[in-house]
Amino acid sequence: MKKICFISNLFPSKDDPTFGSFVGLNYQQLKNMGYELAEPIVINARVGAFKKILAYIKFFFTGLKAILSNKYDFFYIHYLTYSTLCLLPILPFKKVKYLVNIHGDDLVGTRLIHKVMGLPSAFILKRATAVVVPSLYFKRQLLARHAFVDEDKVIISESAGFREDFFYPPKTQVNELIAHNDNLHFGYISRVDEGKGWELMLAAFALLKEKNPTEYANSRLSVYGAGAQVPAFNAMVLQLGLSDVVTYYGPLAQYKLGDVYRSFDYFLFPTRRESFGLVAVEALACGTPVICSAIEPLTDVVKDSYNGYLFNDGSEKSLYQKLEYCFSIATSDYSSLTKSSVLSVKHLGAKEVCKELYKELTKRFSS
Numbered sequence: 001m002k003k004i005c006f007i008s009n010l011f012p013s014k015d016d017p018t019f020g021s022f023v024g025l026n027y028q029q030l031k032n033m034g035y036e037l038a039e040p041i042v043i044n045a046r047v048g049a050f051k052k053i054l055a056y057i058k059f060f061f062t063g064l065k066a067i068l069s070n071k072y073d074f075f076y077i078h079y080l081t082y083s084t085l086c087l088l089p090i091l092p093f094k095k096v097k098y099l100v101n102i103h104g105d106d107l108v109g110t111r112l113i114h115k116v117m118g119l120p121s122a123f124i125l126k127r128a129t130a131v132v133v134p135s136l137y138f139k140r141q142l143l144a145r146h147a148f149v150d151e152d153k154v155i156i157s158e159s160a161g162f163r164e165d166f167f168y169p170p171k172t173q174v175n176e177l178i179a180h181n182d183n184l185h186f187g188y189i190s191r192v193d194e195g196k197g198w199e200l201m202l203a204a205f206a207l208l209k210e211k212n213p214t215e216y217a218n219s220r221l222s223v224y225g226a227g228a229q230v231p232a233f234n235a236m237v238l239q240l241g242l243s244d245v246v247t248y249y250g251p252l253a254q255y256k257l258g259d260v261y262r263s264f265d266y267f268l269f270p271t272r273r274e275s276f277g278l279v280a281v282e283a284l285a286c287g288t289p290v291i292c293s294a295i296e297p298l299t300d301v302v303k304d305s306y307n308g309y310l311f312n313d314g315s316e317k318s319l320y321q322k323l324e325y326c327f328s329i330a331t332s333d334y335s336s337l338t339k340s341s342v343l344s345v346k347h348l349g350a351k352e353v354c355k356e357l358y359k360e361l362t363k364r365f366s367s
Contacts, residue, residue, distance in 0.1 A: 002365060003036045005066045007086070008078035009059060010103075011042035017253045018226070019045060022278060023078050025160040026101070029354040030076065033361070041066060060086050067096060074098055074129065074365050080106035081117035084124045091127055097365065100124065101132040101157075104275035108141055125149050130364045132357075134159045134276035137297035155360040159278045161353030162285045162345070166258040169287035169342045183218045184326055187264035187288075189257060189279050190271065192227030197270030197293065199236060203316035204270075206240040208323050215327045219245055221268070224260060226251040261286035265334075266308075266326060270319060274298055281348050284308075284341040289334075291322050307341040 006027055010020025031037055041062050043055050063086030066072065074097035077083050084100060105114050107121075125131060125146050132155045133139050139154050190196050201221075209216040223233070223246065230248070237246050252260065261267065267283035269292035277298045280290045284301070290308035292298045304310045309325070312318035346352075 001034060001036050002073040003038070003071065004030060005072040005075045006030065006037055006040040006078075007042070007063050007066075007075060007083050008040065009043045009056070009082045010078060011040060011044040012254075013044035016045040018251050020078075021254045022160045025163065025350060026078070029160060029350065029357070032354065033358045038072075056082070059083075063087075064089065067094075077101065079103055080121055080124065081114070082106075084120070087124060088120055091123070096127075097129045099130040099132060099155075099361075099364075100128050102138065102142065102275075103134070104138075104273075107138070107145065108273070108275075122146055122148070128153065130155055130360070132157050135297035135300065137300065138275050153364075155357065155364075157357045157360070158281070158348050158353050159276045161348050161350035162278065162282045163254070164285075164349045164351065166255055167261065167282045167285040168258065169285070169338070170262050183220075184265045185263060186219060186221045186266050186268050186291075186323070187224070187260065187283075188221065188268050188270075189224045189252075189260065189283075190269065192223070192225050192230045192233050194229065195272045196227070197272050198223075198229070198233055200314065200316050200319060201268055201270045202233075202236050202240055202242060202246070204319035204323055205242055205245065207316060207320040209240075209242070209245075211320070212324055212327075215324065216245065218327070219323070221246045222260075222264070223248045224250065224252050224257075257282065258286055261288050264288050266291050268319075269293070269298070270311075271295075271298075272313065277301055281345050284345045285349070287338040287342050289337040289341050291319070291326075301345070303344070305337075307337060307344045 008020065008023050010023050012019050012021050012024040027040055043059055047055060067086060067090050076099050078101045080100050080102050087096065090096060126148055130153050133142055136156060139156055142154060143149060143151060188201060192198055205221060234248060237243055261283045267288045267290045269280050269290055271293055280292055280298060280301055283290050284307055290302050292302050292310060293313045294310040295313050302308045302310060309322045311322045
């Protein structure tokens with residue numbers, strides 16, 4: 001039995017269950033594969049600036065001690081930048097078997113902090129035994145930025161997949177029994193942060209209010225998620241006069257999200273950049289069609305008029321036109337969308353993704 005040390009600066013806890021929830025699922029999957037895992041070395045909650053510095057100092061030295069201990073067959077490290085810092089003092093002098101699981105901004109982030117923290121990335125990736133990316137699109141991004149990485153080292157594993165016990169279609173197709181065009185419930189579940197497109201979404205609803213006041217009055221938008229831009233979100237809702245339709249509920253524990261997805265007629269995902277788009281997959285698994293930006297890798301998951309609709313990236317007018325169109329489709333066509341939604345992501349359930357990841361890990365860490 002292989003003994004793994006699991007390291008991540010994102011990990012869920014009872015106090016903060018949404019902080020790195022899929023990382024927690026990945027940890028459990030490794031246990032289910034039969035690997036022996038010690039207590040994970042993690043940061044498992046959002047904290048203020050001073051506490052964050054102390055948490056990272058402890059995180060760094062605990063990781064450093066684990067690598068020097070020679071107790072582990074290999075290290076599974078989530079996040080290319082912060083979590084791999086403990087490797088830097090050791091790699092010039094010691095061979096370490098490790099895997100780096102890339103999330104998104106740790107590879108393609110454009111902010112100054114991403115660029116600074118990404119400076120050692122080439123050194124880390126060159127010596128990695130394997131690299132996990134969440135999509136084919138991100139594999140291409142990785143190889144384009146770091147051409148020296150051996151393509152055979154790269155594993156595609158879709159963010160641990162969706163939990164089948166949480167995300168499943170309604171037992172009865174309630175939406176087929178209602179006059180679908182009368183009232184539509186749109187939903188957003190994601191971070192309220194830069195790059196997530198929430199401003200675009202609100203601007204599209206403002207256009208709906210201006211151009212189609214009756215349809216606007218028959219719509220509602222429920223928003224779930226935390227983020228640095230929540231105050232700006234609330235201010236924009238007031239500025240545009242959308243409070244009668246838009247409701248912000250804040251973050252929600254993962255086990256409650258399935259019921260929320262199932263309550264939506266459509267899931268809105270206006271993000272401007274994404275590494276995989278797990279929330280879109282979760283929505284589809286619940287039988288909820290997705291309206292999202294026409295960007296990679298979302299276009300690998302959402303097919304226009306099959307399991308949702310695509311709109312032009314960055315265009316509030318294009319998103320508005322999709323919202324307007326939703327009020328005109330026949331109930332039978334909507335029923336087809338919901339059925340196709342479920343079928344389109346069957347291969348992305350956590351059990352199937354776990355099985356494929358185990359095959360890939362066995363190839364690279366069998367000796």
